[in-house]
Amino acid sequence: MGAQTQARATDPILLMKGITKVYPNGLVANSNVTFEVRKGEIHALVGENGAGKTTLMKVLFGLEKPDEGSIFIRGEEVKISSPNDAIRYGVGMVHQHFMLAPSLTVAENIVLGAEPRRGIWFDRRRAEQMCRELGEKYGLQVDPAARISDVPVGIRQRVEILKALMRGSDILVLDEPTAVLTPQETEELFEALKSLKEMGHTIIFISHKLREVKELSDRVTVLRSGRVIGTRNTDQVTVEEISRMMVGRDVVLRPMRPKAPAGPGEVKLLVNKLNLVRDGTHVLKDVSLQVRAGEILGVAGVEGNGQVELVEVITGLSPCDSGEVWVCGQDATGKSPGEIRDMGLSHIPQDRMIFGVASNASISENLISNRYNKAPVSNGFSLNLKAISRLSQELIGKFDIKTSSAQQAVGTLSGGNIQKVVIAREFSTGPQVIIANQPTRGIDIGATESVHKYLVEATESGTAVLLICADLNEVMSLSNRLIVMYEGQVVAYFDEVEGLTEEEIGLYMLGLKRQEPDQVTASMMGRPVE
């Protein structure tokens, strides 16, 4: 009996064998990947961005069709060509971007696809009751009647997990679930996952946060450039070893912030009492800050606490209700993005595929988008093709953009190279102020290091940098000074980053602690702002 249980515990509940997936643009996302998961374990799947983790899971969930390979679930070969098949085999997935319809309620989202009904009618009462019961069973309470658009991110993720559980999934895949969570929400999630494991569920946990992997998982499989590097028992491997497997070398994130300028530099970016109300919520509340020449001001905070709106208002992409923005001594409040750029502002946007590039246009065309009407690219009317070609070659070389030609469409490059195109464009106009919003999101370690280097280099020539970053470690290692945003407000200001701990800043990020608003403004601005 004991031996049998033993055997069953190590039985692979899932085996993906020899999976190869090539995308239409020629990108090889998975190359002969074999991945095995045992029943009842928490199995971490790690790798850098672009290593092929998400693609592998999409194949498992029937969202991508592999070009080669086979999948076995509970020892039987299965063909998964749609999420429906995956659900039937007990595979549930919690996606990185939540798969929820915002205008529908929690209950409607949870039962979607398996709605309780009376005849053809949707049985709302029964649906809400099902959700309550399910939530109690797994310790994941939710308000079934709330609209998704009204509940916080942590609850949305809970809804996603309940969705999978309601469909009887016993293999649960979570794709970078902690990326959008506060430390406290992360803690709650881990508790829930551990108790799910105790109830006999198998969990596949995709992440690149090695500390979390170490804390949570039983085994870990490492992917690199679409290939499996190896699978280890988590308790027999150190974080450094996993990291070496991921990148093939040691990674140390050491402080690399610019040398603090000798005296107080000139104020290049001044934001004074910005307020913005969107859909009835006060998304920016009396936000004031200033960035001086030669320094990086970091903005820490859990995503969705007003950072996006702050950047949009500063760069002219959206209007504000009150307050002012000054760039290099010029009033930029309510000006258009083009006018603000002309004052000397550059902007690395958070979502590079939406704002950063036109993916079907060539590298050249993307490189000139902030100077297409200025010399030498243009004489004010017509474009100077020779100058454009010269500029492209120069930037491709200087910023190490890996491409065969400047005419290649940007969309065919890798994520890191696309970001280099954005950086090359934004850094090469000699900007006075750089707004860098999540500049390293979704790119590999090599490209991340270059981005850090460019940011620090820019400050050496007197540029002021506003760095918005959800990764606390990163923002702390780069910033001279730091502010924390919570619910649209600046809740803390630190004149000195050296000596601060992540735990301490975490308290501010979660709204558990806050400095006096007047004190924040006064100590940052050096004087009370009238």
Added chain:
Amino acid sequence: MHPLLKAVFSASFAASILRVTTPILFASLGAVVADLSGVVNIALEGMMLISALMGVIASAFTGSAWVGFLAGVASGILVGLVLGYFHLKLRTNVILAGIALNLLAAQGTVFVLYAVAHDKGVSSSLPSKVMPEVQLPIIKDIPVLGAIIGKQNILTYLSLIAVVVVYLFLYKTSFGLRLRAVGENPDAADSVGISVHKVRFIALAISGALAGMGGVHLSMGYVSWFSRNMTSGRGYIALAAKALGRNHPIGAFLASLLFGVTDALSNYMQSLRVPGEFVQMIPYVVTLVVLAVYSGRQLKWGRFSNE
């Protein structure tokens, strides 16, 4: 009183509003269903035209108006499925696919009309039938109201019923829930095993059926013949009505009524001595004005919101 005003405040004018609203209402309901599932159905115009012709041909050959009605609805559904095939399976841009189908419908109906009736203008040589008028018992005897809704073509009543049915379908059935989920976040629907393609195919078929009823009303309720391009932009006006009605069946009904009023008004004014061309312009100009006024949010140069 001025003859125009007198006409406008008469019960028969109100009745005529309902009559001319009918095809637009059907089509705008079709637009709502397609739109909520996430497909802009610009092919409504072509669907109506094809259904109008097929209804006439089928009724002429079978001698039954109801067979004509069914043929019209069936061809609307068929066009919806063809649009779905190209848009969903072959990933054709849905607007361009709609334009292609509208072009095909505009000239294709003339082609078929010529092949069947040897006439490129109207189908009057075909012995086509007309959908029956219905008198509502009791209601017809109520003063004013009776004159307005007491006696109408059966399709007009059907269009009013359709408003309620489409509302219940979208907001109270489980398929309606799925349809709205697909429209709002297709990936979410897909991830719980709802086939986005299947839902959109069905939505397009329903959209086609509704547009088909509108088309049948044009050639078998409004008048008793098919003439080339007889939809004259009603499918497009229905799109405007959908937008004006905020993608809701009840809203679409009210917006369609507004267009019905202008349409009816232009019919009345034609009997006065205003140049016909000007009168015929009214519904289109009103649509333009309404589009501008309704969209309402004035944008600032340099700003642009995609919401």
Added chain:
Amino acid sequence: MSRNTWFELLRTGVAIAAALTIGFVVTSLVSESPVEAFGYFLKGPFTSIRRFGSFLEAAVPLTFTGLAVSLVFSAGQFNMGAEGQFFIGAVAATAAGVFLDLPPVIHTIVCLAAGMIAGAIGGFIPGVLKARWNASELVASLMLNYVFLKLGMYLITYHLRDPSAGALVSLPLKESSWLPQFTRTTKLHAGIFVMFLVVFLCYYFLYRTSRGYEARMTGQNLSFARYSGIPVLKVILLIQVLGGAVAGLGGAVEMLGIYRRFQWQASPGYGFDGVIIAILARNNPLLVPLAAVFLAYLRVGADVMAMYADVSAEMVSIIQAVIILLVTAEAFLAGYRHRLTLKEVKQRASAS
């Protein structure tokens, strides 16, 4: 030639072949002698100098509307208004040609300008509705087509009508306004030079000027354009006005070169053909004349077929619709492309 260009050519070729096949099948359904009828259709434009001439003549207005639609499509906007802009441009040129008394060349230029301005107004309306009020340019331009058709017919009927003519036609344009025709057998006229000039200007604008760059980037990715500091609303308005001007100019050229008196009772359908041309030419102005020639060939072929066989010319709409549907279908032959990519990747892998 890049793999992508080759693939696009192949796909266009296959789409046209498929469309012609379907056209033939439909012809066989209605015709007593389908092979003969379809033969007229395919060979029609080459059966006489006059027909060959009329085939080239037809390419001229189609090039103008094709350019108009290409410009607007390049900026990611929909333009269904070329139909009405072309029509109103023709009416405006007619009015200027009938009423004004000017010396030869100047009169021609004024008439062309009148057409351009009328067309530009036709582009301005949906453009400003979109740019200022975010109203769908699609519905607006479609509505405007009807408005212009009615307005044009009103002007012709009440102000420009030739009372001595039996049919509803305008007074003849003064000879000083005409674009000269080259020969007596065909109506090929000097408007063709205007056409080539506009083809070049459109190309230059889109690919060689800063404004054109703005338009193309707005079309590629509106959010990116806005983020980059491109004034997208102004761009949208400008491109709609330019598109309208080009379509209106086309209508004027047609009046001054071919008809010399307004005689349309309905819109001639060049605007919608312009959409097909823009799709075939991938919005590239230099390819527009080629695509226009192809569409003109279909039109004239269909007319010849209707004249000599028992199939009406509207058959060609089936071919046109199938071409739009297949050429714009991303997934059409995509499996073939994916296999090509896979093969290439494997070759690269085994080579390294």
